[in-house]
Amino acid sequence: MLNGKVAVITGGTRGIGYSIVKKFLDNGCKVALLGSKEETVSKAIKDLKVINENYEVIGFYPNLCSQDEMGEIFKKVKETYGKIDILVNNAGISSKTKLEDYEESEYDKISDLNIKSVFTSSKMVLPYLKETKGVILNTSSMVSIYGQPSGVMYPASKFAVNGITKSLSRELAPYGIRVNAVLPGITETDMVKNLPKEMIEPLIKTIPLGRIGTPDDISNAFLFLASDMASYITGELLSVDGGSRS
Numbered sequence: 001m002l003n004g005k006v007a008v009i010t011g012g013t014r015g016i017g018y019s020i021v022k023k024f025l026d027n028g029c030k031v032a033l034l035g036s037k038e039e040t041v042s043k044a045i046k047d048l049k050v051i052n053e054n055y056e057v058i059g060f061y062p063n064l065c066s067q068d069e070m071g072e073i074f075k076k077v078k079e080t081y082g083k084i085d086i087l088v089n090n091a092g093i094s095s096k097t098k099l100e101d102y103e104e105s106e107y108d109k110i111s112d113l114n115i116k117s118v119f120t121s122s123k124m125v126l127p128y129l130k131e132t133k134g135v136i137l138n139t140s141s142m143v144s145i146y147g148q149p150s151g152v153m154y155p156a157s158k159f160a161v162n163g164i165t166k167s168l169s170r171e172l173a174p175y176g177i178r179v180n181a182v183l184p185g186i187t188e189t190d191m192v193k194n195l196p197k198e199m200i201e202p203l204i205k206t207i208p209l210g211r212i213g214t215p216d217d218i219s220n221a222f223l224f225l226a227s228d229m230a231s232y233i234t235g236e237l238l239s240v241d242g243g244s245r246s
């Protein structure tokens, strides 16, 4: 479905991002995966090459909020693979801190990674996507619809991601660039494994399909939205949550 395309995927070393990387590679895409550390980026690439030595994948660990560093990364990807068709802004951190316990540093950390990085990457990739009439996909969350009982900055940051998605879909449509977001429900990744059982079990009871999502459930939606099958879809916030919002 992505034969000959080139994608840059942030937060690609594990969880949902790793699943998107693998799915895109399996569908003929060349991928630059971005992570936070050299070790995790190298490990992800090594693991992928064990699965298929012919995968065309490279990795970097820039500061996603630095326009200079992101500009360099997109330049290197173009030098390596000739173009950029798809940006997936997937890196993100969650929070469960109560309002009265919030430190300014946590506020800044969430707002930087979950919002500023999406803005920065989208801005710096723009010249390349204008050339290919490319696609920006953002990882939002089901909590961007109805919030969550603690950790206010996590849902707040995802409301912002939805806002960036909707606004950029309008701003970039004249260039033929599509901008969409996927809103995963609770998904089996490290982020969720770190949440307390008391928080997860009641949540599962509210899911009409009766189970939490897998990274594969989520990356299927990214594959569809990145592909030409979604050529007339932009500004969409696609829930992939087992029906949780109903």
Ligand code: NAD
Binding pocket: 010, 011, 012, 013, 014, 015, 016, 017, 034, 035, 036, 037, 040, 064, 090, 091, 092, 093, 094, 113, 139, 140, 141, 142, 183, 184, 185, 186, 187, 188, 189, 190, 191, 192
């Ligand atoms: P994860 O913790 O398994 O992976 C997070 C990824 O982000 C990793 O690749 C990590 O390298 C990267 N990352 C973390 N901090 C970074 C930093 N400072 N700089 C650069 N990269 C950094 O998380 P996940 O569950 O796979 O989450 C991926 C996305 O999905 C996030 O945006 C998250 O908000 C969203 N999401 C997850 C769930 C869920 O239930 N797991 C639900 C809804 C939305």
